[in-house]
Structures are given as C-alpha cells and as structure tokens.
Amino acid sequence: MENDTLKIGGREFHSRFILGSGKYSLSLIQAAVEHAGAEIITCAVRRANTKEHENILDFIPKNVTLLPNTSGARNAQEAVRIARLARELGCGDFVKIEIMRDSKYLLPDNQETVKATEILAKEGFVVMPYMYPDLNTARDLVNAGAAAVMPLASPIGSNKGLATRDFIQILIDEIDLPIIVDAGIGRPSQACEAMEMGAAAVMSNTALATAGDLPLMASAFKKAIEAGRQAYLSGLGRVLVRGASPSDTLTGFLRD
Amino acid sequence: MENEYYVDSDKLSEAALARKHQIENDPECRTDPMAYLPGQEQIESDIFDKVISAAESYQPEAYTGRDVARALQKEHLTAEDFKALLSPAAEPFLEQMAERARIETRRHFGNTVYLFTPLYIANYCENYCVYCGFNCYNDIRRMRLTPEQIEHEMQVIAESGMEEILILTGESRTQSDIQYIGEACKLARKYFRMVGIEIYPVNVADYRYLHECGVDYVTVFQETYDLKRYEQLHLLGHKRVFPYRFNAQERALMGGMRGIACSALLGLSDFRRDALASALHVYYLQRKYPHAEVSLSCPRLRPIINNGRINPQDVGERQLCQILCAYRIFLPFAGITVSSRESETFRNGIVRIAATKISAGVSTGIGDHESKYTGKEDSSGGDEQFEINDGRSLDKMYSDMESEGLQPVLNDYLYV
Numbered sequence: 001m002e003n004d005t006l007k008i009g010g011r012e013f014h015s016r017f018i019l020g021s022g023k024y025s026l027s028l029i030q031a032a033v034e035h036a037g038a039e040i041i042t043c044a045v046r047r048a049n050t051k052e053h054e055n056i057l058d059f060i061p062k063n064v065t066l067l068p069n070t071s072g073a074r075n076a077q078e079a080v081r082i083a084r085l086a087r088e089l090g091c092g093d094f095v096k097i098e099i100m101r102d103s104k105y106l107l108p109d110n111q112e113t114v115k116a117t118e119i120l121a122k123e124g125f126v127v128m129p130y131m132y133p134d135l136n137t138a139r140d141l142v143n144a145g146a147a148a149v150m151p152l153a154s155p156i157g158s159n160k161g162l163a164t165r166d167f168i169q170i171l172i173d174e175i176d177l178p179i180i181v182d183a184g185i186g187r188p189s190q191a192c193e194a195m196e197m198g199a200a201a202v203m204s205n206t207a208l209a210t211a212g213d214l215p216l217m218a219s220a221f222k223k224a225i226e227a228g229r230q231a232y233l234s235g236l237g238r239v240l241v242r243g244a245s246p247s248d249t250l251t252g253f254l255r256d
Numbered sequence: 257m258e259n260e261y262y263v264d265s266d267k268l269s270e271a272a273l274a275r276k277h278q279i280e281n282d283p284e285c286r287t288d289p290m291a292y293l294p295g296q297e298q299i300e301s302d303i304f305d306k307v308i309s310a311a312e313s314y315q316p317e318a319y320t321g322r323d324v325a326r327a328l329q330k331e332h333l334t335a336e337d338f339k340a341l342l343s344p345a346a347e348p349f350l351e352q353m354a355e356r357a358r359i360e361t362r363r364h365f366g367n368t369v370y371l372f373t374p375l376y377i378a379n380y381c382e383n384y385c386v387y388c389g390f391n392c393y394n395d396i397r398r399m400r401l402t403p404e405q406i407e408h409e410m411q412v413i414a415e416s417g418m419e420e421i422l423i424l425t426g427e428s429r430t431q432s433d434i435q436y437i438g439e440a441c442k443l444a445r446k447y448f449r450m451v452g453i454e455i456y457p458v459n460v461a462d463y464r465y466l467h468e469c470g471v472d473y474v475t476v477f478q479e480t481y482d483l484k485r486y487e488q489l490h491l492l493g494h495k496r497v498f499p500y501r502f503n504a505q506e507r508a509l510m511g512g513m514r515g516i517a518c519s520a521l522l523g524l525s526d527f528r529r530d531a532l533a534s535a536l537h538v539y540y541l542q543r544k545y546p547h548a549e550v551s552l553s554c555p556r557l558r559p560i561i562n563n564g565r566i567n568p569q570d571v572g573e574r575q576l577c578q579i580l581c582a583y584r585i586f587l588p589f590a591g592i593t594v595s596s597r598e599s600e601t602f603r604n605g606i607v608r609i610a611a612t613k614i615s616a617g618v619s620t621g622i623g624d625h626e627s628k629y630t631g632k633e634d635s636s637g638g639d640e641q642f643e644i645n646d647g648r649s650l651d652k653m654y655s656d657m658e659s660e661g662l663q664p665v666l667n668d669y670l671y672v
Contacts, residue, residue: 051449159363
C-alpha cells in the first residue's frame with residue numbers, strides 16, 4: 001500500500017481524496033483538509049476573484065496542491081481564459097476544466113471540454129477535465145493531452161451516488177489515465193464503491209459541506225476511500241462475481 | 257383602491273394637475289398597454305403567452321391539502337405542483353415547506369449567502385406608476401449624479417468592502433440615457449467585481465452595449481403580470497407598454513448578458529398569481545436559454561415619500577415566506593434575492609431557508625452614501641424610491657450572517 005500512489009502531472013499523491021472548498025465556511029477548510037488527509041483541493045477561480053477580504057486562497061493550506069477550476073465558463077474559450085487567469089493568480093499549473101451551459105443541472109459540455117483541454121495541455125497545464133462519462137469523449141480527452149479524466153457520478157450537488165456506474169466502469173477499463181470520480185458522491189459508502197471499481201480517486205464537496213459535522217464527515221470519507229482502494233487492490237472476492245457457481249461443473253461431461 | 261395611491265402635489269401647474277386627474281379617472285384617454293411605442297424592439301417569443309395564460313387560468317382556491325402533500329413528496333415538481341404550493345391550502349404546510357426548501361437551498365448553494373448593494377445614480381422618471389416614489393408627478397428632490405459624483409459614491413461603497421453592485425436609475429431615457437448608464441457601468445468595473453443593472457428596459461443592441469461596458473446581470477420587475485391591473489397602475493410613459501417590459505430579460509440574454517432576474521412587486525395585485533407568473537417567467541426563460549443564470553426577487557410594496565399609506569396589502573410575512581419556499585422547491589437552482597424592503601428579523605430567518613442573496617449598506621436615495629456610511633452631514637442628495645426596512649451596514653451584515661452559521665460571499669464571479 002505504501003507504494004500505491006496516485007500520479008498526476010509528474011506529481012505523486014498518497015491520498016486519493018480530492019476535496020472541494022466551496023459551499024462552506026472558510027474557517028473549516030483547514031480542518032477539512034486535515035481530517036480528509038487530502039493532498040489536492042479544488043477552488044473556483046471565480047471565487048478567488050476577490051479583494052483582500054477573506055480570500056479563499058488564504059484559507060487553503062500551503063502544503064496541498066491547488067486545483068483551480070474553471071466554473072463559470074460556458075465554452076472552451078472562456079475556460080481557457082479562466083485557466084490562464086488562475087496561473088496569473090499564482091494557482092499553479094493544475095487546472096480542472098468545468099464547462100457548463102446549463103444552469104439547472106450544471107452538466108458539463110463534453111465537446112467544449114475537449115477543445116479547452118487541447119489548448120491548455122499545449123500551454124503546459126496539467127489538465128483534469130470534468131466530463132459526462134462517455135467513452136468516445138474520454139478517448140478524445142486522452143488524445144487532447146488530459147492528465148486525468150473526471151467523470152460525474154450523478155448531477156453535481158445531488159448526493160445521489162454512482163448513477164453512471166456502468167459507464168464509469170467502462171472508462172476505468174478502457175482509459176489509461178487516472179479516472180477520478182467527481183460530482184454526486186453523497187456518502188462515504190458511495191465513495192468506497194467507486195474505489196472498489198478501480199477509480200483512481202474520488203472528489204467530493206457538497207457531501208461534506210452539507211454534513212452535520214464537516215471534519216468528522218471528511219474523516220469518514222478518508223477511511224471509505226482507503227477501504228475501497230484496498231479492496232480493489234486485493235481483488236474482490238468470488239461472492240461478488242456475477243452469476244451463481246453450480247456445484248457440478250458445466251464441462252464435466254467432456255471426455256478426453 | 258387607487259385613491260390610496262393618488263397624491264396631488266401643490267407644486268403641479270393647473271394644466272398638469274388636470275392631465276393627472278384625467279388619466280387617473282378616464283381609462284379611455286390612456287394608451288393601449290399592449291401597443292409597442294416607436295423604437296421599441298419586438299422579438300419572436302412564445303414565453304409571454306405561456307406565462308400570462310398560466311397566470312390567468314390559475315385558481316388558487318382549487319387546490320387541496322392532498323395536492324400540497326403530493327407535491328412535497330415529489331423530487332421534481334411540475335408547474336401544477338408549484339401552483340398547489342402557492343395556494344391557500346399550503347398555508348398549514350409552511351414548516352414542512354421551509355424544511356424542504358432549506359434542504360434544496362443547501363444542496364444547490366451550500367452554506368453560503370451572497371451580499372451586494374444597490375447604487376441609485378439618478379431618480380428622474382417619465383412614467384406615472386402610482387405606487388412609486390420616483391413617479392413623475394411625485395414632488396421629490398430629483399437628481400442625476402455626474403460621472404465624478406458616481407465615482408465618489410463607488411469609492412465610498414468599495415471602501416466598505418463591497419464587491420458586487422447593482423446600478424439603478426429612474427426610468428428616463430432623456431435624463432439617464434444609455435451612454436450615461438454605460439459610462440457609470442465602466443466606472444463600476446473599476447471598483448467592483450460584479451456589476452448588475454436595474455434600469456428601464458432597452459433593446460437587444462443596448463443590452464449588448466451595456467454588456468460590453470461590464471454588465472452581466474439584468475433585473476427587471478414586471479410589477480404585476482395581471483394586464484388589467486398593470487394598466488390601472490402604470491398610467492403614463494414607456495413603462496406602460498406591458499409586453500415590451502415582459503420581454504426585457506429575453507432581450508438582455510440575446511444581448512449577451514449572463515444572468516437575469518424577474519419579479520412582481522407583491523401587493524399590487526393577486527400575489528399568488530403574480531408569484532406563479534414570476535416563477536414561470538424564470539422557468540421558461542431557463543428552458544429556452546439553459547446557460548442563463550436565473551434569479552427571482554420578492555419585493556413587497558413599501559411606503560414612499562408623500563404617501564405613507566402604501567403597504568403590502570394581504571402579503572404578510574407568512575405569505576412571503578410561503579412564496580419563497582415554493583420558489584425554492586420548484587426552482588431549486590434559481591437564485592433568490594431578498595432586499596432591504598424586508599426587516600432584519602425576516603432576512604435573518606429567510607437566509608436559513610431559501611434566500612441566496614441579500615443587500616447590505618443600502619440607500620435608495622441619490623448621492624448620499626457618504627453621509628449614510630460616515631455620518632457626514634450632506635443635504636444635497638436626491639430623494640429615495642421607497643423606505644427601506646433594514647439599514648444594516650456591510651460589516652454588520654457580514655457578522656450577522658456568520659452568526660447564522662452561513663459563509664458570506666462577496667464575489668463568486670468573473671467577467672469573461
């Protein structure tokens with residue numbers, strides 16, 4: 001387990017829990033990071049676009065990797081502009097592409113996401129695109145230079161868990177980049193399940209932000225993600241394999 | 257009912273007074289509120305018919321407690337469910353509605369509340385809307401800030417820490433033309449991260465120009481969606497044209513604006529119908545322009561200078577709370593703004609249930625921020641649009657929201 005690291009953009013991470021920083025009190029960010037054991041935290045560039053008064057960036061511990069996101073972008077061009085601004089603000093080279101042109105469900109626009117990924121990867125960004133789990137798009141993202149692929153589990157903020165389970169499994173099976181399950185993970189057991197499936201990491205925000213005790217929930221997620229990862233590495237037991245095993249072999253009738 | 261709105265100023269000439277009385281008393285001499293005036297752009301849209309026909313056919317009394325209970329059990333509500341939540345039958349369910357609304361608000365917006373302040377830059381007006389303090393017959397001190405004065409006001413507000421501003425004017429195209437407003441918006445971009453406007457409705461090209469000046473959000477209140485009532489309350493001026501006003505948000509989106517806000521002024525007509533129409537207006541706009549950020553306001557009538565009798569009629573705080581809970585449950589993704597027309601106690605309570613944005617450090621007068629913020633004596637300002645009900649400063653509001661367990665957010669926006 002000690003050598004089991006997550007590698008993205010030339011960096012190695014021991015934690016597989018990516019934490020969101022929106023939707024809750026700035027004063028809780030530090031505690032959330034500590035209890036989650038998180039090494040990557042996301043932050044909306046638009047939220048950081050503020051004056052000195054309680055800038056969210058000041059609340060993010062310096063020892064974690066900042067993953068600025070482009071939320072607010074409605075097309076590739078806007079996402080590119082926001083990513084460049086993040087770099088200017090000193091947020092580093094990691095960027096999570098979020099492009100939505102739907103204010104109701106906040107579903108990502110896969111087509112525009114591929115375009116933005118291509119431009120930003122060429123500019124040296126470590127691009128982590130948030131996407132709807134579609135295999136063809138995922139392949140396009142690989143070709144465009146993405147460093148990881150972040151499919152949604154269910155609509156953002158819905159806490160509905162792995163509604164897109166089977167499609168995420170296809171990405172895990174077919175794509176040679178870390179698949180990070182993002183959006184819709186509402187409880188630790190769902191995060192655990194995503195990790196059992198072979199996801200490289202899980203990202204969560206609303207589930208923590210709306211929990212009764214945020215640090216405690218962060219800690220619960222940490223344990224669930226570790227448990228799921230260990231289960232994946234150990235190989236799931238035969239009870240979970242599809243179908244029943246007959247007591248007599250089906251091929252017993254065959255003669256030499 | 258109109259008589260409580262009509263006030264005659266002794267400063268009006270005999271001719272003006274005669275004209276005022278004539279349009280007040282003789283509907284025949286008033287213009288057709290459905291007829292566009294020269295220069296008002298007509299767009300192709302089916303939203304008007306959908307919203308107005310739904311509001312006209314709505315019978316709030318037809319819904320029962322069963323309809324309300326059924327609506328509250330659904331994950332996604334239809335317009336029919338929403339009508340049940342707005343009906344009198346939903347009144348006994350207020351606490352349950354508040355609980356559901358709170359869950360939806362937290363799910364979509366987390367533990368945050370956005371803060372902003374309005375800035376009135378002129379109060380000249382060419383309309384006669386009988387309930388409004390700025391109406392052209394009301395005897396108030398009129399003022400239009402110069403660019404230097406606007407910048408000074410903005411500096412004072414920005415120093416308080418505010419990052420989002422809503423620029424307002426009275427509705428006078430001659431006194432506050434588009435270029436004047438555009439220049440004010442360009443100045444605002446220097447001092448604030450986010451700029452919205454609440455001005456008279458304009459054409460698509462004008463919205464595009466204002467967007468280029470740095471504006472991304474447009475608020476227009478329809479006041480009432482009841483055409484017959486609208487005609488009786490908006491007696492004179494460009495604002496009298498009902499469909500031109502209705503289509504303003506759509507023209508704003510066509511002009512490239514990121515977001516829009518809709519509302520009725522509650523208390524002018526049947527509030528349940530007006531609330532239904534306001535939410536459906538937002539609902540259909542979002543369906544047609546899915547990228548648009550949409551929000552609702554919920555102003556209730558307030559007293560104005562020279563008429564302290566104006567009040568929100570049958571829209572009490574419980575009714576307002578019911579409307580806001582219904583809005584939240586039907587449109588969980590929509591922003592809901594609650595202005596300083598409401599009291600401190602109400603606003604502290606409603607941010608825990610449904611509201612996502614509130615104003616602070618508010619003045620509805622012209623050019624008086626310095627005196628209001630610093631206590632510096634100054635009597636040269638223009639009069640206010642209505643009396644506010646919650647005068648908390650930004651600092652006080654910020655700490656009060658933290659006490660409510662919420663994270664105040666001064667900006668969550670980028671101009672791209």
